[in-house]
């Protein structure tokens with residue numbers, strides 16, 4: 001019996017890597033598959049994983065009809081045992097319905113991979129339909145992390161480094177890759193300062209490194225994404241705007257006695273588990 005499976009997770013949790021591994025495993029057992037993707041970071045007609053793997057795929061457009069696409073291939077003599085659908089959150093509701101029909105009527109396994117909710121924490125229509133129709137929904141076990149070290153459950157969109165919560169649902173961008181920025185709260189700063197900004201504190205664009213200078217005004221804004229825990233998504237605190245990371249620019253206090261410093265760090269690291277403070 002063929003199945004419709006939905007593997008869901010945040011950005012950066014290894015969905016495309018798993019999609020390619022899945023394809024490999026089935027291929028190794030002599031099964032034949034077709035790979036689909038939509039708006040992959042590597043460009044059209046491609047499934048690429050953050051680990052560097054890259055495989056050609058059929059690009060899914062809004063007018064793509066999976067039923068037509070797959071029956072056509074079968075008519076032309078192709079054997080199809082399974083279908084890999086990456087970036088399935090971008091598919092339309094109709095396309096997900098077509099995939100369910102492919103499973104039921106053509107007995108083809110459909111392995112779909114996607115993000116459940118957008119940067120506003122709202123479900124993508126394609127993902128919603130998959131949750132409604134899939135035989136199984138599996139939340140991926142490779143967890144993306146928030147800058148604070150907690151499990152990242154939400155996707156934040158940034159425009160020129162500043163988190164936004166309004167805009168079109170579908171804007172393709174890549175995960176922001178902050179360089180030289182350690183993960184987690186700074187151990188040099190009291191946790192009260194690291195975690196206690198007012199809940200609805202608006203981010204002041206001129207307070208951080210994300211300021212757009214006059215010279216930048218003419219260029220198109222750069223859209224990026226970052227995975228966050230729910231609390232920091234609600235507070236709109238990304239790695240760039242978190243007070244704890246700004247504090248890393250402050251030189252370490254080398255005049256402290258080493259053992260004293262060690263003790264302080266140890267206790268703060270223990271307290272850094274944010275669970276007790278939420």
Ligand SMILES: [Zn+2]
Pocket residue numbers: 146147148149150228229230231232
């Ligand atoms: Zn967090």
